[in-house]
Amino acid sequence: MKQHSECPVCGGQSFTSARKPYYFRGKREEFNIDSCNKCGFWFTNPAPEGAELAAYYESDDYVSHTDGKGGLMDQVYGIVRKRAIKSKFNLVSNLNAPLKSLVDYGAGTGEFLKYAQGQNWEVKGFEPSNVARENASKKGLDLRDPENREELDKGSVGVFTLWHVLEHIPDLNETLQYFHSRLAKGGYLVLALPNHESEDSEYYKSDWAALDVPLHLWHFCKGDIQNLAEKHGFSLKQVYNMPFDSFYVSLLSEKNRYGKQRPVQAFWQGLRSNIKGGSSERNMSSLIYVLEKKA
């Protein structure tokens, strides 16, 4: 386990425990999330690393690596994902990036890239899971292990996308620096992330499924992305709500809290979160951030 003694965003050295969630994909095990007393950033602390971290991904519950044909939750995830692909692509397409070159970092089984390829974008992808890469190769996509990320030329990328990925990456600052170096001037970094300032996070507290410890090492809100953008040479251009995620996360959170699926209550909490998140500074359960590389 890695014990953080410095906040990865601001370097602050004193923290307060914010949540005590448990691992819900396998054997129940409690983790701690600290909040930095200086900048407010939340992070899993201590957090597993290396092989110890990888072992937590081996649960059958982790559907990002397959195409989700299992139980109810897998199916919901699969449907939402399919419907979301087109709207994600439209977002990317409307950025008017300097190059029509897209890199999906943490590409899963490659569905988003496949779609973008069909829309005449040059696509590349990185994905650490062997199983996911094999599933992608059946679609004709050659995804690479992130260990090989240095092979991309500097300044060669128009848009990087990370759909619920940055929260999984141990070397947070190095990775953001890497994106900056590989993007062309005026290129974009698009990040989809859970938002712990949302109403569903406040309601479910440590049962909030989007904490997803210890797979999620970092727990972001808008202020953190603003701070990280400035630190790494980006400007935060736009923030979008992801209204489907409130329902999906509430379904999982109800199960965490009550040990069974409670779809009616989950729907109500998802709706409540979206109403509050849509009409205030709070925002919804998950957000998409668009960051532009500064000169």
Ligand SMILES: [Zn+2]
């Ligand atoms: Zn901090």
